Amino acid sequence: MLDDRKLDVLRAIVEDYVATHEPVGSKTLVDRHNLGVSPATVRNDMAALEEEGYITQPHTSAGRIPTDAGYRLFVDKLSTVKTLSIAEKKAITSFLAGAVDLDDVVRRTVRLLAQITRQVAIVQYPSLNRSSVRHIEVVTMGARRLLLVLITSNGRVEQRIVEHPHDVDEQLIADLRSRLNTVLAGQRLTDATTSLAGVPELFAPGDRALVASIVTTLLEAFTDEVGEQRIAVGGAANLTRYGDDFERNVKPVLEALEEHVILLRLLGEATNPTTLTVRIGHENPFEELATTSVVATGYGSKSEALATLGIVGPTHMDYPSTMGAVRAVARYVSQILADS
Amino acid sequence: MLDDRKLDVLRAIVEDYVATHEPVGSKTLVDRHNLGVSPATVRNDMAALEEEGYITQPHTSAGRIPTDAGYRLFVDKLSTVKTLSIAEKKAITSFLAGAVDLDDVVRRTVRLLAQITRQVAIVQYPSLNRSSVRHIEVVTMGARRLLLVLITSNGRVEQRIVEHPHDVDEQLIADLRSRLNTVLAGQRLTDATTSLAGVPELFAPGDRALVASIVTTLLEAFTDEVGEQRIAVGGAANLTRYGDDFERNVKPVLEALEEHVILLRLLGEATNPTTLTVRIGHENPFEELATTSVVATGYGSKSEALATLGIVGPTHMDYPSTMGAVRAVARYVSQILADS
DNA sequence: CCTTGGCACTCGAAAGTTCCGAGTGCCAGT
DNA sequence: ACTGGCACTCGGAACTTTCGAGTGCCAAGG
Numbered sequence: 001m002l003d004d005r006k007l008d009v010l011r012a013i014v015e016d017y018v019a020t021h022e023p024v025g026s027k028t029l030v031d032r033h034n035l036g037v038s039p040a041t042v043r044n045d046m047a048a049l050e051e052e053g054y055i056t057q058p059h060t061s062a063g064r065i066p067t068d069a070g071y072r073l074f075v076d077k078l079s080t081v082k083t084l085s086i087a088e089k090k091a092i093t094s095f096l097a098g099a100v101d102l103d104d105v106v107r108r109t110v111r112l113l114a115q116i117t118r119q120v121a122i123v124q125y126p127s128l129n130r131s132s133v134r135h136i137e138v139v140t141m142g143a144r145r146l147l148l149v150l151i152t153s154n155g156r157v158e159q160r161i162v163e164h165p166h167d168v169d170e171q172l173i174a175d176l177r178s179r180l181n182t183v184l185a186g187q188r189l190t191d192a193t194t195s196l197a198g199v200p201e202l203f204a205p206g207d208r209a210l211v212a213s214i215v216t217t218l219l220e221a222f223t224d225e226v227g228e229q230r231i232a233v234g235g236a237a238n239l240t241r242y243g244d245d246f247e248r249n250v251k252p253v254l255e256a257l258e259e260h261v262i263l264l265r266l267l268g269e270a271t272n273p274t275t276l277t278v279r280i281g282h283e284n285p286f287e288e289l290a291t292t293s294v295v296a297t298g299y300g301s302k303s304e305a306l307a308t309l310g311i312v313g314p315t316h317m318d319y320p321s322t323m324g325a326v327r328a329v330a331r332y333v334s335q336i337l338a339d340s
Numbered sequence: 341m342l343d344d345r346k347l348d349v350l351r352a353i354v355e356d357y358v359a360t361h362e363p364v365g366s367k368t369l370v371d372r373h374n375l376g377v378s379p380a381t382v383r384n385d386m387a388a389l390e391e392e393g394y395i396t397q398p399h400t401s402a403g404r405i406p407t408d409a410g411y412r413l414f415v416d417k418l419s420t421v422k423t424l425s426i427a428e429k430k431a432i433t434s435f436l437a438g439a440v441d442l443d444d445v446v447r448r449t450v451r452l453l454a455q456i457t458r459q460v461a462i463v464q465y466p467s468l469n470r471s472s473v474r475h476i477e478v479v480t481m482g483a484r485r486l487l488l489v490l491i492t493s494n495g496r497v498e499q500r501i502v503e504h505p506h507d508v509d510e511q512l513i514a515d516l517r518s519r520l521n522t523v524l525a526g527q528r529l530t531d532a533t534t535s536l537a538g539v540p541e542l543f544a545p546g547d548r549a550l551v552a553s554i555v556t557t558l559l560e561a562f563t564d565e566v567g568e569q570r571i572a573v574g575g576a577a578n579l580t581r582y583g584d585d586f587e588r589n590v591k592p593v594l595e596a597l598e599e600h601v602i603l604l605r606l607l608g609e610a611t612n613p614t615t616l617t618v619r620i621g622h623e624n625p626f627e628e629l630a631t632t633s634v635v636a637t638g639y640g641s642k643s644e645a646l647a648t649l650g651i652v653g654p655t656h657m658d659y660p661s662t663m664g665a666v667r668a669v670a671r672y673v674s675q676i677l678a679d680s
Numbered sequence: 681c682c683t684t685g686g687c688a689c690t691c692g693a694a695a696g697t698t699c700c701g702a703g704t705g706c707c708a709g710t
Numbered sequence: 711a712c713t714g715g716c717a718c719t720c721g722g723a724a725c726t727t728t729c730g731a732g733t734g735c736c737a738a739g740g
Contacts, residue, residue: 363703365702365703365704366703366704367702367703368702368703379703383703383704383705384705386704387704387705397703397704400703400704401701401702401703401704402702402703402704403702403703403704404703
């Protein structure tokens with residue numbers, strides 16, 4: 001039904017449309033891409049492609065543009081992910097190498113991804129699901145306030161403030177600090193609940209109320225973190241290149257960028273860093289983003305994804321380059337994180 | 341030159357134009373606002389106002405719109421900052437009260453500000469300039485890596501990783517931790533340089549290289565932080581309400597939002613929380629943002645501003661309401677921070 | 681049987697035209 | 711000093727015309 005030449009024509013249409021953002025007709029197509037046939041032949045092929053639902057006409061007498069299905073076929077069968085140039089790779093590593101801490105890695109990654117793809121970039125912070133407790137610090141802040149600091153194995157730091165009714169003995173704090181660390185050090189965050197259960201009983205009855213409230217806050221911090229899933233976004237200015245029809249294309253994306261819950265659903269499950277997820281137009285779970293595609297992948301260790309990163313852009317994006325960039329960035333970030 | 345009625349007319353023009361976004365003529369003006377005079381009289385006044393540069397005509401036969409100077413006069417002399425309703429105030433306090441840590445306060449503030457002003461909100465993280473060292477933690481991460489955690493008096497936590505060539509003795513770490521805390525506790529970040537200078541000499545010659553590198557990293561963290569000035573941004577989706585002329589109005593703002601250095605200059609110096617800074621159109625330091633106004637103010641303690649927050653929006657915004665909202669949010673955030 | 685040149689046809693976009701009325705400035709009258 | 715009246719301006723909306731890229735179909739040719 002769809003022989004090789006028809007597929008060639010589809011590929012040419014996609015490439016042309018992505019480059020020009022204008023419906024492409026049979027004449028221009030044979031001019032620009034050297035398919036060895038006449039416009040009339042191409043017309044027949046186009047009719048077949050339209051029949052199959054891969055391309056469509058915006059209005060009766062105009063060229064064709066790819067449908068979501070057309071892009072899908074293009075991505076799956078007709079294109080190969082473009083690898084970056086050596087210069088680009090170098091730029092990536094050197095840009096990421098300057099990061100001073102985990103937050104900085106994420107910030108730099110977003111910026112980088114936005115710059116090289118020229119799209120809106122989204123990076124999920126590494127999840128704490130798999131991480132464990134490195135250290136817990138308890139510090140007094142004024143007479144009746146304590147600051148809890150949680151340091152996790154992947155370098156993330158969380159803090160919580162605990163208020164308490166009476167003044168607290170420094171000795172008690174020191175005691176608490178050492179006990180918490182003994183009990184929790186090396187524990188998975190998800191396992192901490194059981195370990196913490198017995199802690200209050202180790203203290204004198206008069207102190208138990210305070211200790212219990214600290215333990216509760218700590219547990220909250222653990223579960224919050226496991227669930228919360230922070231996200232960084234960048235490159236929103238690239239939305240201005242979407243072309244016109246601002247209301248339909250740009251506004252929904254801007255709105256989605258504000259809602260991290262939506263972004264998480266867009267990014268989808270963290271995949272293995274070698275697998276790219278591409279969601280084209282209506283394939284993504286939000287109707288308002290029907291003219292928008294998502295290219296995402298996991299990052300983290302080779303075997304196990306820590307979190308997801310990706311880009312959001314118009315369906316008529318340059319998939320091979322974008323996919324190459326996303327994949328490359330994910331790899332290099334994984335490398336940086338593995339090193340540190 | 342400009343009697344009271346002319347000023348009334350200017351006020352009416354600004355209010356009308358802000359409400360409708362359409363040039364306003366003498367007839368409609370008299371209809372909507374009950375100035376007790378005829379359109380002809382208003383026309384004369386308008387001619388005078390135009391002469392003085394407060395209003396202008398987009399084209400010969402259209403109504404007038406305020407110039408930047410017109411808005412300036414309106415803000416300075418013709419309007420009073422609108423106070424929020426009790427319901428709004430309650431909503432603010434309850435929304436901010438749920439914050440779990442400093443980062444969360446900032447995130448919530450941005451969101452809140454964006455929502456009630458329906459503009460793009462910008463919040464600078466509290467500066468460390470005035471803050472002091474609460475605690476320093478040194479934790480081993482694997483055999484050859486140390487994590488430094490700096491906790492400041494205003495609850496901010498910074499982290500740095502230090503690599504080192506040989507394995508490190510736990511005893512040395514404990515020693516280092518206690519000495520650093522002894523030397524630094526309560527010190528202003530800006531004063532820390534001198535205090536830290538003598539620290540390496542307190543250790544055995546063999547350990548001094550390591551200690552020195554830690555001290556250096558710590559100092560870097562101090563100065564970085566004092567200089568860096570992090571920023572949170574939200575409500576970009578409100579840009580879609582700018583009206584058309586996307587390229588001229590929206591694009592530059594989106595671009596500015598990516599550049600935190602630019603945002604800092606836009607926000608300007610932190611002022612006392614009771615003083616609002618309003619920068620209208622060309623008054624702000626970037627030509628591309630000539631159609632954009634900034635409303636900002638400091639927040640922090642009553643006497644001393646910690647940092648700045650504000651909004652960015654089109655020059656034709658509702659200044660009284662916006663200013664009221666910005667001021668109210670700044671006050672409530674200050675209160676929250678003072679409490680914690 | 682697939683390909684091609686030819687041809688009549690379609691229809692959106694761009695350019696041109698007309699029309700309307702909100703808005704203006706000015707002046708004479710109260 | 712204010713007002714009603716009046717001639718004038720000119721941008722925007724609505725309509726018309728023109729243009730040409732693009733199409734589908736068909737008959738002829740390898």
